[in-house]
Amino acid sequence: MVIHRLTFAVPRGSALAVIGPNGAGKSVLFRALIGALGHEGEVRWAEGTRIGYVPQKLDIERDLPLTGMDFLGAKARVSGAGPEDVQHALQEVNLPPRMAKKPIGALSGGQFQRLLLAFALMGRPNVLLFDEPTAGVDEPGEERLYEMIRRVQVEDGLTLLLISHELSLVYRFADSVLCLSRDPPCFGPPGEILTPERIERMYGAPLRYHQHRGEPTG
Amino acid sequence: MTWTGIVLSIGMAAAAGLVGCFAVMRRMALAADAMSHVALPGIGIAIAFHVHPLLGGVAALAVGTALVWGLQRRTRISTETVIGVVFSLALALGSMLATGEELIDALLGTPGELKPWELVAGLVGVAAVAGFVIAHRSQLVLAQVSTDMARTAGVPVARIELLYLFAFSLTVALGLRYLGVLLMGSLIIIPAATAKLVARSLDEMLAVAVACAVASTLLGEALAVRVGRPTGPVIITIAAALFFLGLPLRRPH
Amino acid sequence: MNGFREFLSAKEIWAVPLVASVVAGALLGALGVFVVLRRTVFVSAALTQLSTVGLVLALLVEESLHVHSEHTTIQLVVAIVFSVVGALILGAFRSRRLPAEAAVGGVWVAASALVVLGVSRLLVHEAHDLGGMVFGNAVAVPPLDLVVIAVVAVLCALVHLLFGKELAFVSFDAETARAVGMNVSLWDGILFLTIGLAIPVTARALGALPVFAFLTLPAAAALLARTRFRAAFAVAAGIGVLAAGGGYVLSWLWELPTGATMVALAGLLLLPGAVLRARG
Numbered sequence: 090m091v092i093h094r095l096t097f098a099v100p101r102g103s104a105l106a107v108i109g110p111n112g113a114g115k116s117v118l119f120r121a122l123i124g125a126l127g128h129e130g131e132v133r134w135a136e137g138t139r140i141g142y143v144p145q146k147l148d149i150e151r152d153l154p155l156t157g158m159d160f161l162g163a164k165a166r167v168s169g170a171g172p173e174d175v176q177h178a179l180q181e182v183n184l185p186p187r188m189a190k191k192p193i194g195a196l197s198g199g200q201f202q203r204l205l206l207a208f209a210l211m212g213r214p215n216v217l218l219f220d221e222p223t224a225g226v227d228e229p230g231e232e233r234l235y236e237m238i239r240r241v242q243v244e245d246g247l248t249l250l251l252i253s254h255e256l257s258l259v260y261r262f263a264d265s266v267l268c269l270s271r272d273p274p275c276f277g278p279p280g281e282i283l284t285p286e287r288i289e290r291m292y293g294a295p296l297r298y299h300q301h302r303g304e305p306t307g
Numbered sequence: 308m309t310w311t312g313i314v315l316s317i318g319m320a321a322a323a324g325l326v327g328c329f330a331v332m333r334r335m336a337l338a339a340d341a342m343s344h345v346a347l348p349g350i351g352i353a354i355a356f357h358v359h360p361l362l363g364g365v366a367a368l369a370v371g372t373a374l375v376w377g378l379q380r381r382t383r384i385s386t387e388t389v390i391g392v393v394f395s396l397a398l399a400l401g402s403m404l405a406t407g408e409e410l411i412d413a414l415l416g417t418p419g420e421l422k423p424w425e426l427v428a429g430l431v432g433v434a435a436v437a438g439f440v441i442a443h444r445s446q447l448v449l450a451q452v453s454t455d456m457a458r459t460a461g462v463p464v465a466r467i468e469l470l471y472l473f474a475f476s477l478t479v480a481l482g483l484r485y486l487g488v489l490l491m492g493s494l495i496i497i498p499a500a501t502a503k504l505v506a507r508s509l510d511e512m513l514a515v516a517v518a519c520a521v522a523s524t525l526l527g528e529a530l531a532v533r534v535g536r537p538t539g540p541v542i543i544t545i546a547a548a549l550f551f552l553g554l555p556l557r558r559p560h
Numbered sequence: 561m562n563g564f565r566e567f568l569s570a571k572e573i574w575a576v577p578l579v580a581s582v583v584a585g586a587l588l589g590a591l592g593v594f595v596v597l598r599r600t601v602f603v604s605a606a607l608t609q610l611s612t613v614g615l616v617l618a619l620l621v622e623e624s625l626h627v628h629s630e631h632t633t634i635q636l637v638v639a640i641v642f643s644v645v646g647a648l649i650l651g652a653f654r655s656r657r658l659p660a661e662a663a664v665g666g667v668w669v670a671a672s673a674l675v676v677l678g679v680s681r682l683l684v685h686e687a688h689d690l691g692g693m694v695f696g697n698a699v700a701v702p703p704l705d706l707v708v709i710a711v712v713a714v715l716c717a718l719v720h721l722l723f724g725k726e727l728a729f730v731s732f733d734a735e736t737a738r739a740v741g742m743n744v745s746l747w748d749g750i751l752f753l754t755i756g757l758a759i760p761v762t763a764r765a766l767g768a769l770p771v772f773a774f775l776t777l778p779a780a781a782a783l784l785a786r787t788r789f790r791a792a793f794a795v796a797a798g799i800g801v802l803a804a805g806g807g808y809v810l811s812w813l814w815e816l817p818t819g820a821t822m823v824a825l826a827g828l829l830l831l832p833g834a835v836l837r838a839r840g
Contacts, residue, residue: 395773
């Protein structure tokens with residue numbers, strides 16, 4: 090058993106950030122939410138919930154002779170969607186069809202991330218679980234990615250659950266924060282949770298932290 | 308070799324190429340090859356009871372793969388350890404049951420006469436494997452790349468994995484007479500590995516793997532007759548040569 | 561079927577091979593704990609195949625040079641070289657995040673194919689024993705082999721007794737070990753050096769398949785029974801001893817192939833662990 094005594098609720102249409110040190114069980118939580126792992130206790134989704142899931146891209150083998158279209162097309166075939174759904178998903182993430190026809194190994198980190206997001210968006214989900222969107226992406230790319238995720242969330246009316254290490258971005262984009270660490274989990278709005286003491290206790294190391302016009306940078 | 312034997316070998320090679328693609332995708336190359344050895348005790352038992360060796364081989368493979376699939380789901384033990392356990396026990400059991408000449412035959416392959424019913428059964432098997440892989444390639448590729456993403460797409464992951472394992476076992480059985488237990492796994496893995504190097508899309512990978520497997524088999528059979536050696540080793544040597552030829556042609560990374 | 565009395569009276573014949581098998585069983589069983597827990601079962605499979613490839617290659621070269629030697633030392637050395645180099649490359653020096661299963665799988669497939677190709681060449685010309693190489697030849701073990709096995713076993717035991725903590729630390733929490741300043745590559749290298757050495761040396765007595773089986777089954781049994789880490793080594797070694805020794809004796813009494821009997825017994829010893837697990 091990895092996570093104990095966890096209770097939280099996420100309002101529809103809001104964004105929840107899940108933070109915590111490595112190994113605290115953030116990815117495990119997501120996998121339990123999509124039904125990939127067993128759990129004790131109750132997971133209740135609103136009626137008509139469709140979940141889109143974007144795993145950590147580092148977990149996926151990319152040196153394969155697969156194109157983005159193979160990938161999206163496979164989901165289309167399995168879920169009964171049509172080619173227009175594939176096109177729509179690609180447009181939403183700003184991935185040109187030309188790039189989608191290349192083998193996935195030829196895509197950059199950011200492009201591959203967008204492909205994975207397109208995959209999740211294809212089923213027109215209303216809940217999106219996003220595991221470490223900015224791992225392996227450079228700083229300007231991170232910002233763009235978060236802007237895009239925010240835009241998609243607003244356009245599609247998604248409820249967003251997001252695992253991230255980028256505390257400053259979490260502060261800006263999240264409506265509430267869930268922290269998982271060795272201590273019992275805590276849950277609340279960013280201003281309340283992202284205090285220096287809590288962060289130090291969670292990550293075991295002090296972060297240089299100062300509030301700059303209401304936003305922590307650290 | 309008779310032309311019926313050759314026809315069946317083409318089908319068998321095509322099946323091997325198709326099935327192999329998904330084994331190398333998840334980098335389960337070694338697992339796949341090891342599992343092919345599990346046929347041995349089945350062959351031994353079959354010989355002991357004067358039943359057709361291939362039936363025993365297929366049965367053992369089916370049991371073995373179901374065992375591995377079941378054990379890795381139920382216990383905490385990692386898949387490769389489970390496979391290692393089943394593999395060792397199967398080979399030990401097999402070596403106790405099949406001895407001497409029959410053992411060597413089972414290990415290395417025995418062409419011999421192909422009876423009409425064997426040809427028909429073999430072609431049905433080939434059709435079943437090829438049909439399954441081609442029809443379900445979307446589900447298979449999603450399950451191999453990321454089981455979680457496959458699950459969210461609606462792929463019945465556990466079932467497709469089990470069906471794939473059976474398709475794999477059937478393919479191994481199809482190839483036993485041409486390559487034997489020890490080398491059949493290599494025919495499944497090596498052409499697919501070559502395809503993984505050079506192909507640029509899923510359908511291209513399947514096509515290249517089938518082409519390499521069939522080419523190796525036909526050339527191997529022809530060459531083996533010329534140099535007077537068993538077909539299995541020659542086929543695999545050609546398949547390996549194709550792999551090395553593919554290395555400089557690999558897709559830019 | 562031989563009687564137990566006859567068996568006891570033939571002590572000169574089986575004393576050396578039995579002791580060699582028992583020592584090998586203990587050594588491999590204990591090393592297997594690392595192999596199984598580090599999820600490197602496939603690596604050990606590839607290594608047993610590599611060791612056999614070395615052996616086959618040495619035999620092929622001797623045959624083509626028309627040297628029919630009883631100098632099995634050279635064959636052993638070649639096998640050791642192959643196995644140790646393979647162990648270091650596949651075991652110690654590969655990236656941890658995504659274990660390079662392509663490399664391990666590739667080596668296994670290549671080595672297996674090479675063994676078969678090599679042996680099929682040998683079979684045509686010489687009466688060399690494919691069965692013996694793969695399944696074991698524990699019946700006839702020259703005293704020198706026993707000495708070699710014993711020396712390697714003592715060496716490995718020393719290394720693991722002295723450096724057990726470091727090896728465990730590096731194996732199961734490499735990130736922290738690195739952060740604390742330990743040379744992870746060095747310790748990985750030492751661990752796989754012991755494994756790479758143990759394999760060819762014991763394979764001469766037990767055969768390639770039983771060696772692989774003993775690196776897998778006893779540790780798997782200890783794992784099934786949820787033995788704690790420290791105890792697991794003793795348990796696995798004990799199972800190795802039982803399976804090897806018991807298997808040897810039973811193969812005599814019931815006239816079964818030795819290696820296969822040992823493996824079957826090791827497999828049976830999984831059952832107590834499974835039963836314990838089903839209960840608890």
